[in-house]
Amino acid sequence: MNPRNHAQVAVITGAATGLGAAIARHLAQKQVKLALLDIDEKGLQKIKKELPEDCAIHTVDVTDENQVRKTVQKVESHFGSIDILINSAGITGQTNIQSHQVQEEDLQRVFDINFKGSWLMSKYILPGMIQRDYGRILHIASIAGKEGNAGMLAYSASKAAVIGMTKVQGKEYAETGITVNALAPAVIRTDMVAKLPQEQVTYMTDKIPMKRCGTLDELANMAGFIVSPENSFATGFCFDLSGGRATY
Template sequence: MKIEFKDQIGIITGAASGLGQAIALNLSGKGVKLALFDRDKSGLEKTQSQLTSDSEIYPLDITIEADVESAINKVNEQFGRVDILVNCAGIAGKTNILSHEVEADNMRFVFDVNFMGSFYTSKYAIPFMLKNHYGRVLHIASISGKEGNAGMLAYSASKAAVIGMTKVQGKEYAENGITVNALAPAVIRTAMVEALPEQQVKYMTDKIPMKRCGSLEEAANTAAFIVSPEASFSTAFTFDLSGGRATY
Protein backbone atom coordinates (compact mmCIF):
# COMPACT_ATOMS: atom_id res chain seq x y z
CA MET A 1 0.00 0.00 0.00
CA LYS A 2 1.35 3.39 -0.97
CA ILE A 3 1.00 5.91 1.84
CA GLU A 4 0.18 9.40 0.61
CA PHE A 5 0.18 12.72 2.42
CA LYS A 6 -1.10 15.76 0.56
CA ASP A 7 -0.34 19.26 1.85
CA GLN A 8 -0.07 18.03 5.44
CA ILE A 9 1.67 19.71 8.35
CA GLY A 10 3.25 17.67 11.14
CA ILE A 11 4.78 18.42 14.52
CA ILE A 12 7.39 16.01 15.85
CA THR A 13 8.84 16.27 19.34
CA GLY A 14 12.23 14.82 20.19
CA ALA A 15 13.19 15.45 16.56
CA ALA A 16 16.88 16.14 17.19
CA SER A 17 17.83 12.47 17.33
CA GLY A 18 16.70 8.87 17.57
CA LEU A 19 13.16 7.90 16.74
CA GLY A 20 11.97 11.48 16.37
CA GLN A 21 14.63 12.15 13.77
CA ALA A 22 13.89 8.89 11.94
CA ILE A 23 10.17 9.69 11.76
CA ALA A 24 10.92 13.22 10.57
CA LEU A 25 13.06 11.88 7.73
CA ASN A 26 10.39 9.34 6.78
CA LEU A 27 7.51 11.83 6.74
CA SER A 28 9.57 14.49 4.99
CA GLY A 29 10.30 12.00 2.23
CA LYS A 30 6.55 11.61 1.80
CA GLY A 31 6.05 15.36 1.43
CA VAL A 32 4.90 16.31 4.94
CA LYS A 33 5.94 19.82 5.99
CA LEU A 34 7.38 19.62 9.47
CA ALA A 35 7.75 21.58 12.68
CA LEU A 36 10.55 20.07 14.74
CA PHE A 37 10.55 20.38 18.55
CA ASP A 38 13.49 19.60 20.85
CA ARG A 39 15.72 21.23 23.46
CA ASP A 40 18.78 20.41 21.35
CA LYS A 41 18.99 23.22 18.79
CA SER A 42 22.11 21.90 17.05
CA GLY A 43 20.48 18.47 16.77
CA LEU A 44 17.38 20.03 15.26
CA GLU A 45 19.53 21.84 12.71
CA LYS A 46 21.21 18.56 11.76
CA THR A 47 17.83 16.89 11.32
CA GLN A 48 16.50 19.80 9.29
CA SER A 49 19.52 19.69 6.98
CA GLN A 50 18.53 16.16 5.94
CA LEU A 51 14.89 16.88 5.17
CA THR A 52 13.50 17.23 1.67
CA SER A 53 10.28 19.07 2.54
CA ASP A 54 9.66 22.51 4.06
CA SER A 55 10.41 22.62 7.77
CA GLU A 56 10.98 24.87 10.74
CA ILE A 57 12.80 24.21 14.00
CA TYR A 58 11.47 25.18 17.43
CA PRO A 59 14.06 24.76 20.19
CA LEU A 60 12.05 24.42 23.39
CA ASP A 61 11.53 22.44 26.57
CA ILE A 62 8.25 20.51 26.25
CA THR A 63 7.88 20.39 30.03
CA ILE A 64 7.12 24.14 30.04
CA GLU A 65 3.45 24.51 29.13
CA ALA A 66 3.57 28.17 28.09
CA ASP A 67 6.44 27.50 25.68
CA VAL A 68 4.60 24.57 24.12
CA GLU A 69 1.44 26.64 23.67
CA SER A 70 3.42 29.47 22.07
CA ALA A 71 5.30 27.15 19.71
CA ILE A 72 2.19 25.35 18.49
CA ASN A 73 0.44 28.67 17.90
CA LYS A 74 3.44 29.74 15.82
CA VAL A 75 3.29 26.50 13.81
CA ASN A 76 -0.35 27.18 12.96
CA GLU A 77 0.43 30.78 12.04
CA GLN A 78 3.33 29.81 9.81
CA PHE A 79 1.91 26.72 8.11
CA GLY A 80 -1.82 27.46 8.35
CA ARG A 81 -2.87 24.21 10.00
CA VAL A 82 -1.77 21.26 12.15
CA ASP A 83 -2.56 17.79 10.79
CA ILE A 84 -0.13 15.48 12.57
CA LEU A 85 1.43 15.35 16.02
CA VAL A 86 4.02 12.71 16.89
CA ASN A 87 5.31 12.75 20.47
CA CYS A 88 8.74 11.13 20.50
CA ALA A 89 10.48 13.15 23.21
CA GLY A 90 11.25 10.90 26.13
CA ILE A 91 13.82 9.96 28.75
CA ALA A 92 14.54 6.77 30.65
CA GLY A 93 15.64 8.46 33.85
CA LYS A 94 17.67 6.47 36.36
CA THR A 95 17.36 2.75 35.74
CA ASN A 96 18.38 -0.59 37.25
CA ILE A 97 16.95 0.65 40.55
CA LEU A 98 14.46 -1.16 42.78
CA SER A 99 11.20 0.67 43.33
CA HIS A 100 11.84 1.48 47.00
CA GLU A 101 15.11 3.16 45.99
CA VAL A 102 13.60 5.43 43.33
CA GLU A 103 14.02 9.12 44.09
CA ALA A 104 10.89 11.25 43.93
CA ASP A 105 12.67 13.98 41.97
CA ASN A 106 13.67 11.50 39.27
CA MET A 107 10.12 10.14 39.12
CA ARG A 108 8.70 13.65 38.67
CA PHE A 109 11.25 14.55 35.99
CA VAL A 110 10.56 11.42 33.93
CA PHE A 111 6.81 12.03 34.18
CA ASP A 112 7.26 15.68 33.21
CA VAL A 113 9.03 14.75 29.99
CA ASN A 114 7.29 11.52 29.02
CA PHE A 115 3.73 12.22 30.10
CA MET A 116 3.25 15.93 30.72
CA GLY A 117 5.16 16.85 27.56
CA SER A 118 2.83 14.69 25.47
CA PHE A 119 -0.17 16.07 27.34
CA TYR A 120 0.86 19.69 26.67
CA THR A 121 1.50 19.20 22.96
CA SER A 122 -1.76 17.35 22.37
CA LYS A 123 -3.66 19.88 24.50
CA TYR A 124 -2.65 22.72 22.19
CA ALA A 125 -2.49 20.87 18.85
CA ILE A 126 -5.88 19.15 19.01
CA PRO A 127 -7.93 22.41 18.93
CA PHE A 128 -6.41 23.23 15.53
CA MET A 129 -7.24 19.73 14.32
CA LEU A 130 -10.83 20.17 15.53
CA LYS A 131 -11.18 23.28 13.36
CA ASN A 132 -10.34 21.23 10.28
CA HIS A 133 -12.20 18.10 11.40
CA TYR A 134 -9.03 16.10 10.77
CA GLY A 135 -5.96 15.06 12.71
CA ARG A 136 -3.55 12.30 13.60
CA VAL A 137 -1.91 12.10 17.03
CA LEU A 138 0.69 9.46 17.83
CA HIS A 139 2.15 9.14 21.31
CA ILE A 140 5.28 7.02 21.53
CA ALA A 141 4.76 4.72 24.51
CA SER A 142 6.72 1.55 25.25
CA ILE A 143 6.22 -2.15 25.83
CA SER A 144 7.33 -1.39 29.39
CA GLY A 145 4.19 0.72 29.77
CA LYS A 146 2.14 -2.43 29.15
CA GLU A 147 4.20 -5.08 30.88
CA GLY A 148 6.65 -3.20 33.11
CA ASN A 149 10.43 -3.50 33.14
CA ALA A 150 12.04 -4.32 36.46
CA GLY A 151 14.40 -1.56 37.52
CA MET A 152 12.54 1.04 35.42
CA LEU A 153 9.63 2.15 37.60
CA ALA A 154 9.59 5.80 36.52
CA TYR A 155 9.87 5.02 32.82
CA SER A 156 7.39 2.13 32.86
CA ALA A 157 4.81 4.05 34.89
CA SER A 158 5.12 7.18 32.74
CA LYS A 159 4.61 5.18 29.55
CA ALA A 160 1.61 3.39 31.10
CA ALA A 161 0.18 6.86 31.72
CA VAL A 162 0.77 7.74 28.06
CA ILE A 163 -1.18 4.64 27.03
CA GLY A 164 -4.02 5.62 29.38
CA MET A 165 -4.12 9.11 27.89
CA THR A 166 -4.21 7.63 24.39
CA LYS A 167 -7.28 5.56 25.24
CA VAL A 168 -9.09 8.60 26.67
CA GLN A 169 -8.22 11.01 23.86
CA GLY A 170 -8.97 8.47 21.14
CA LYS A 171 -12.49 8.05 22.48
CA GLU A 172 -13.06 11.76 23.04
CA TYR A 173 -12.28 12.83 19.47
CA ALA A 174 -13.41 9.74 17.55
CA GLU A 175 -16.31 11.60 15.92
CA ASN A 176 -14.20 14.57 14.89
CA GLY A 177 -11.99 13.06 12.20
CA ILE A 178 -9.11 12.82 14.68
CA THR A 179 -7.37 9.58 15.60
CA VAL A 180 -5.18 9.27 18.69
CA ASN A 181 -3.00 6.19 18.95
CA ALA A 182 0.14 5.00 20.70
CA LEU A 183 3.11 2.98 19.51
CA ALA A 184 4.68 0.62 22.04
CA PRO A 185 8.14 -0.46 20.90
CA ALA A 186 10.30 -2.98 22.68
CA VAL A 187 14.01 -2.16 22.44
CA ILE A 188 14.82 0.13 19.51
CA ARG A 189 18.46 1.00 18.92
CA THR A 190 18.55 4.66 19.89
CA ALA A 191 21.00 6.83 21.81
CA MET A 192 18.74 6.52 24.87
CA VAL A 193 19.02 2.71 24.76
CA GLU A 194 22.77 2.85 24.16
CA ALA A 195 23.08 4.93 27.33
CA LEU A 196 21.36 2.31 29.50
CA PRO A 197 23.43 -0.14 31.56
CA GLU A 198 24.28 -3.28 29.57
CA GLN A 199 22.51 -5.40 32.16
CA GLN A 200 19.29 -3.40 31.62
CA VAL A 201 19.45 -3.76 27.83
CA LYS A 202 20.12 -7.51 28.09
CA TYR A 203 17.15 -7.91 30.44
CA MET A 204 14.88 -6.25 27.87
CA THR A 205 16.31 -7.93 24.77
CA ASP A 206 16.20 -11.41 26.28
CA LYS A 207 12.42 -11.09 26.52
CA ILE A 208 12.04 -10.52 22.76
CA PRO A 209 11.32 -13.76 20.84
CA MET A 210 13.11 -12.37 17.77
CA LYS A 211 16.20 -11.94 19.99
CA ARG A 212 17.11 -8.58 18.50
CA CYS A 213 16.41 -4.90 18.81
CA GLY A 214 14.07 -3.16 16.43
CA SER A 215 15.51 -0.67 13.96
CA LEU A 216 14.70 3.00 13.64
CA GLU A 217 13.55 2.38 10.08
CA GLU A 218 11.05 -0.27 11.22
CA ALA A 219 9.66 2.08 13.85
CA ALA A 220 9.46 5.04 11.46
CA ASN A 221 7.63 3.01 8.81
CA THR A 222 5.05 1.87 11.35
CA ALA A 223 4.61 5.41 12.67
CA ALA A 224 4.11 6.78 9.16
CA PHE A 225 1.24 4.39 8.54
CA ILE A 226 -0.44 5.20 11.86
CA VAL A 227 -0.48 8.94 11.12
CA SER A 228 -1.49 8.53 7.48
CA PRO A 229 -4.93 9.29 6.04
CA GLU A 230 -5.24 5.56 5.28
CA ALA A 231 -5.26 4.67 8.98
CA SER A 232 -8.72 6.11 9.49
CA PHE A 233 -10.52 3.47 11.59
CA SER A 234 -7.98 2.83 14.34
CA THR A 235 -8.06 5.08 17.38
CA ALA A 236 -7.49 4.76 21.13
CA PHE A 237 -5.25 1.81 20.22
CA THR A 238 -1.71 0.85 21.15
CA PHE A 239 0.24 -0.62 18.25
CA ASP A 240 2.94 -3.09 19.27
CA LEU A 241 6.42 -3.09 17.80
CA SER A 242 7.94 -5.73 20.00
CA GLY A 243 9.37 -8.60 17.99
CA GLY A 244 6.80 -10.87 19.60
CA ARG A 245 7.30 -9.78 23.21
CA ALA A 246 3.83 -8.29 23.66
CA THR A 247 1.41 -10.68 25.35
CA TYR A 248 -1.75 -8.57 25.00
Protein backbone atom coordinates (compact mmCIF):
# COMPACT_ATOMS: atom_id res chain seq x y z
CA MET A 1 0.00 0.00 0.00
CA ASN A 2 1.23 3.46 -0.85
CA PRO A 3 0.30 5.67 2.14
CA ARG A 4 0.59 8.79 0.02
CA ASN A 5 -2.39 7.73 -2.10
CA HIS A 6 -4.93 8.56 0.59
CA ALA A 7 -5.36 10.77 3.64
CA GLN A 8 -3.64 9.28 6.67
CA VAL A 9 -5.78 8.27 9.66
CA ALA A 10 -4.30 8.54 13.15
CA VAL A 11 -5.55 7.25 16.49
CA ILE A 12 -4.15 9.16 19.47
CA THR A 13 -4.73 8.12 23.07
CA GLY A 14 -4.51 10.59 25.93
CA ALA A 15 -5.55 13.17 23.36
CA ALA A 16 -7.64 15.49 25.54
CA THR A 17 -4.67 17.39 26.96
CA GLY A 18 -0.89 17.66 27.05
CA LEU A 19 1.26 15.67 24.65
CA GLY A 20 -1.63 13.94 22.92
CA ALA A 21 -3.49 17.18 22.23
CA ALA A 22 -0.33 18.86 20.93
CA ILE A 23 0.36 15.99 18.55
CA ALA A 24 -3.26 16.06 17.38
CA ARG A 25 -3.00 19.77 16.51
CA HIS A 26 0.25 19.15 14.63
CA LEU A 27 -1.09 16.23 12.60
CA ALA A 28 -4.27 18.13 11.77
CA GLN A 29 -2.10 20.76 10.09
CA LYS A 30 -0.67 17.92 7.97
CA GLN A 31 -4.21 16.97 6.84
CA VAL A 32 -4.15 13.74 8.86
CA LYS A 33 -7.62 12.55 9.84
CA LEU A 34 -7.91 12.08 13.60
CA ALA A 35 -9.61 9.75 16.05
CA LEU A 36 -8.92 11.06 19.54
CA LEU A 37 -9.26 8.81 22.58
CA ASP A 38 -9.28 9.74 26.24
CA ILE A 39 -11.15 8.98 29.44
CA ASP A 40 -11.75 12.72 29.84
CA GLU A 41 -14.92 13.38 27.84
CA LYS A 42 -15.02 17.14 28.57
CA GLY A 43 -11.40 17.48 27.52
CA LEU A 44 -12.10 15.68 24.25
CA GLN A 45 -15.04 17.96 23.52
CA LYS A 46 -12.81 20.98 24.11
CA ILE A 47 -9.95 19.87 21.87
CA LYS A 48 -12.38 18.83 19.13
CA LYS A 49 -13.48 22.45 18.77
CA GLU A 50 -9.92 23.36 17.71
CA LEU A 51 -9.70 20.68 15.02
CA PRO A 52 -11.32 19.89 11.65
CA GLU A 53 -14.97 18.85 11.69
CA ASP A 54 -14.18 15.29 10.62
CA CYS A 55 -12.18 14.69 13.81
CA ALA A 56 -13.75 11.82 15.77
CA ILE A 57 -13.62 11.56 19.56
CA HIS A 58 -14.13 8.48 21.72
CA THR A 59 -14.33 8.33 25.49
CA VAL A 60 -12.50 5.14 26.43
CA ASP A 61 -10.57 3.57 29.28
CA VAL A 62 -7.47 2.17 27.57
CA THR A 63 -7.01 -0.39 30.36
CA ASP A 64 -10.34 -2.03 29.51
CA GLU A 65 -9.80 -4.55 26.72
CA ASN A 66 -13.46 -4.68 25.70
CA GLN A 67 -13.67 -0.89 25.41
CA VAL A 68 -10.45 -0.78 23.39
CA ARG A 69 -11.62 -3.50 21.00
CA LYS A 70 -14.99 -1.85 20.39
CA THR A 71 -13.44 1.59 19.93
CA VAL A 72 -10.92 0.35 17.37
CA GLN A 73 -13.76 -1.33 15.48
CA LYS A 74 -15.71 1.95 15.46
CA VAL A 75 -12.73 3.92 14.17
CA GLU A 76 -11.98 1.40 11.42
CA SER A 77 -15.64 1.33 10.43
CA HIS A 78 -15.79 5.13 10.29
CA PHE A 79 -12.51 5.87 8.51
CA GLY A 80 -11.95 2.57 6.70
CA SER A 81 -8.45 2.05 8.06
CA ILE A 82 -5.95 3.18 10.67
CA ASP A 83 -2.49 4.19 9.47
CA ILE A 84 -1.05 5.68 12.66
CA LEU A 85 -1.31 4.83 16.35
CA ILE A 86 0.16 7.16 18.95
CA ASN A 87 -0.04 5.94 22.53
CA SER A 88 0.15 9.06 24.64
CA ALA A 89 -2.15 8.16 27.53
CA GLY A 90 -0.15 8.07 30.75
CA ILE A 91 0.02 9.02 34.41
CA THR A 92 2.89 9.52 36.84
CA GLY A 93 1.21 8.00 39.88
CA GLN A 94 2.61 8.83 43.30
CA THR A 95 5.95 10.61 43.12
CA ASN A 96 8.70 11.90 45.39
CA ILE A 97 8.64 8.65 47.38
CA GLN A 98 11.19 5.86 47.73
CA SER A 99 10.60 2.36 46.43
CA HIS A 100 9.73 0.85 49.81
CA GLN A 101 6.96 3.44 50.19
CA VAL A 102 5.24 2.59 46.89
CA GLN A 103 1.74 1.20 47.28
CA GLU A 104 0.83 -1.85 45.21
CA GLU A 105 -2.47 -0.31 44.10
CA ASP A 106 -0.70 2.75 42.70
CA LEU A 107 1.98 0.65 41.00
CA GLN A 108 -0.67 -1.47 39.30
CA ARG A 109 -2.68 1.56 38.14
CA VAL A 110 0.39 3.21 36.60
CA PHE A 111 1.37 0.01 34.78
CA ASP A 112 -2.20 -0.56 33.59
CA ILE A 113 -2.45 2.86 31.96
CA ASN A 114 1.13 3.40 30.77
CA PHE A 115 2.04 -0.10 29.61
CA LYS A 116 -1.08 -2.25 29.37
CA GLY A 117 -3.06 0.50 27.64
CA SER A 118 -0.38 0.91 24.99
CA TRP A 119 -0.19 -2.84 24.46
CA LEU A 120 -3.98 -3.22 24.15
CA MET A 121 -4.24 -0.43 21.59
CA SER A 122 -1.49 -1.98 19.47
CA LYS A 123 -3.01 -5.44 19.90
CA TYR A 124 -6.23 -4.41 18.18
CA ILE A 125 -4.82 -1.97 15.62
CA LEU A 126 -1.89 -4.07 14.40
CA PRO A 127 -4.00 -6.70 12.56
CA GLY A 128 -5.42 -4.07 10.20
CA MET A 129 -1.97 -2.63 9.59
CA ILE A 130 -0.61 -6.11 8.84
CA GLN A 131 -3.42 -6.70 6.35
CA ARG A 132 -2.55 -3.47 4.52
CA ASP A 133 1.25 -3.87 4.79
CA TYR A 134 1.61 -0.42 6.29
CA GLY A 135 1.50 1.29 9.66
CA ARG A 136 3.21 3.66 12.05
CA ILE A 137 3.07 3.10 15.81
CA LEU A 138 4.57 5.51 18.30
CA HIS A 139 4.63 4.73 22.02
CA ILE A 140 5.30 7.80 24.15
CA ALA A 141 7.87 6.65 26.70
CA SER A 142 10.08 8.83 28.92
CA ILE A 143 13.68 9.50 29.81
CA ALA A 144 12.64 7.96 33.15
CA GLY A 145 12.25 4.66 31.33
CA LYS A 146 15.86 4.82 30.11
CA GLU A 147 17.58 6.14 33.21
CA GLY A 148 15.11 5.88 36.10
CA ASN A 149 14.01 8.89 38.11
CA ALA A 150 14.48 8.61 41.86
CA GLY A 151 11.14 8.96 43.60
CA MET A 152 9.24 7.68 40.55
CA LEU A 153 9.51 3.90 40.64
CA ALA A 154 6.11 3.08 39.13
CA TYR A 155 6.40 5.63 36.35
CA SER A 156 10.03 4.82 35.51
CA ALA A 157 9.45 1.06 35.47
CA SER A 158 6.27 1.34 33.39
CA LYS A 159 8.01 3.48 30.79
CA ALA A 160 10.94 1.05 30.71
CA ALA A 161 8.37 -1.63 29.90
CA VAL A 162 7.02 0.54 27.07
CA ILE A 163 10.53 0.84 25.63
CA GLY A 164 10.99 -2.92 25.89
CA MET A 165 7.70 -3.50 24.07
CA THR A 166 8.80 -1.09 21.34
CA LYS A 167 11.96 -3.10 20.71
CA VAL A 168 10.01 -6.36 20.57
CA GLN A 169 7.31 -5.06 18.25
CA GLY A 170 9.82 -3.32 16.02
CA LYS A 171 11.51 -6.66 15.37
CA GLU A 172 8.27 -8.64 15.07
CA TYR A 173 6.77 -6.46 12.32
CA ALA A 174 9.93 -5.25 10.58
CA GLU A 175 9.07 -7.03 7.32
CA THR A 176 5.47 -5.85 7.12
CA GLY A 177 5.77 -2.17 6.23
CA ILE A 178 4.96 -1.29 9.84
CA THR A 179 7.36 0.68 12.01
CA VAL A 180 7.10 0.73 15.80
CA ASN A 181 9.09 3.34 17.68
CA ALA A 182 9.12 5.11 21.03
CA LEU A 183 9.81 8.69 22.00
CA ALA A 184 11.54 9.37 25.32
CA PRO A 185 11.12 13.01 26.34
CA ALA A 186 12.73 14.53 29.38
CA VAL A 187 10.57 17.11 31.15
CA ILE A 188 7.99 18.63 28.80
CA ARG A 189 6.01 21.55 30.17
CA THR A 190 2.52 20.07 30.54
CA ASP A 191 -0.28 20.17 33.09
CA MET A 192 0.87 16.78 34.36
CA VAL A 193 4.35 18.15 35.09
CA ALA A 194 2.87 21.27 36.65
CA LYS A 195 1.12 19.06 39.22
CA LEU A 196 4.37 17.39 40.34
CA PRO A 197 6.10 18.55 43.52
CA GLN A 198 8.59 21.32 42.67
CA GLU A 199 11.48 19.31 44.12
CA GLN A 200 10.64 16.49 41.68
CA VAL A 201 10.66 18.87 38.70
CA THR A 202 13.90 20.48 39.89
CA TYR A 203 15.51 17.04 40.23
CA MET A 204 14.64 16.28 36.61
CA THR A 205 15.53 19.62 35.02
CA ASP A 206 18.87 19.78 36.86
CA LYS A 207 19.90 16.69 34.88
CA ILE A 208 19.21 18.37 31.52
CA PRO A 209 22.28 20.08 30.00
CA MET A 210 20.02 22.67 28.35
CA LYS A 211 18.61 23.46 31.82
CA ARG A 212 15.04 23.81 30.62
CA CYS A 213 11.88 21.88 29.92
CA GLY A 214 11.08 20.83 26.40
CA THR A 215 8.08 22.39 24.68
CA LEU A 216 4.96 20.74 23.33
CA ASP A 217 5.78 22.06 19.86
CA GLU A 218 9.20 20.41 19.95
CA LEU A 219 7.63 17.09 20.92
CA ALA A 220 4.83 17.32 18.35
CA ASN A 221 7.27 18.10 15.54
CA MET A 222 9.40 15.06 16.34
CA ALA A 223 6.37 12.80 16.77
CA GLY A 224 5.04 13.99 13.42
CA PHE A 225 8.22 12.89 11.67
CA ILE A 226 8.37 9.52 13.44
CA VAL A 227 4.87 8.56 12.23
CA SER A 228 5.29 9.99 8.73
CA PRO A 229 5.69 7.87 5.58
CA GLU A 230 9.16 9.40 5.19
CA ASN A 231 10.38 7.64 8.35
CA SER A 232 10.48 4.20 6.78
CA PHE A 233 13.78 2.66 7.97
CA ALA A 234 13.75 3.35 11.71
CA THR A 235 11.91 0.78 13.82
CA GLY A 236 12.25 -0.65 17.31
CA PHE A 237 14.05 2.56 18.25
CA CYS A 238 13.62 4.89 21.19
CA PHE A 239 14.09 8.46 19.98
CA ASP A 240 15.62 10.93 22.42
CA LEU A 241 14.09 14.31 23.26
CA SER A 242 15.95 15.23 26.40
CA GLY A 243 17.93 18.41 25.89
CA GLY A 244 21.18 16.44 25.98
CA ARG A 245 20.43 14.32 29.05
CA ALA A 246 20.42 11.06 27.10
CA THR A 247 22.89 10.75 24.24
CA TYR A 248 22.66 7.01 23.61
